Amino acid sequence: MFHARRLALDGVLAALYFALSYLSFYITPNLKVAVTSLAIITAALLLKWYDACLVALIGEFLYQIIRSGYGITATTPVWIAVPVLHALALGLCALILSRRRPLVEQTIPCALVILGCGIWCALLNTAAMYVDSKVFGYYQRHIVFGLVLVRICISLATADVMAVISIPLVRAVRRQIPKL
DSSP states (O other), rough: OOOHHHHHHHHHHHHHHHHGGGGGGEEEETTEEETHHHHHHHHHHHHHHHHHHHHHHHHHHHIIIIIIISSSOTTTTHHHHHOOOOOHHHHHHHHHTTTOOOOOOOSHHHHHHHHHHHHHHHHHHHHHHHHHHHHHTOOOOHHHTTTHHHHHHHHHHHHHHHHHHHEEEEEEEEHHHHHO
16 A cells, blocks of 8 residues: 555655666667666665556656657557566565565675666666567667677676665665655
């Protein structure tokens, strides 16, 4: 059940997701380094899996409409699904591994979940690029699949940085906010 405080925190995290999209940059037209996952990781570790999915959905929708330069296209739902499925994976892993104590209090398992979900996100982005290229007719195997290992390495590096930032951040926030 959503309470006003949790819904407000979801809104703040969705706005943070959108704001963090301004820190994203492209290495090549097909390789992007994004730090938007900080908002998703925070929602997944601090709240519930569905809060993380809601943050990803709203944040990525705002990004696609306002910032991406493409607006609404036939594949917009595919690109929105990537961070939502990333959030779902993070949230469900946090739920499953938090049986005895919160996942964020288990540093190594928490970091491994963030890294594993980073790989998952890289694979989801590759799948989204495949669908997008097929729909819009620019499919070339070397463009879509040629950089998968590079995309995974970039995703792992980004996930590592996000783990280093998000774990102490969520621990600090948990101490400051009453139970949600």
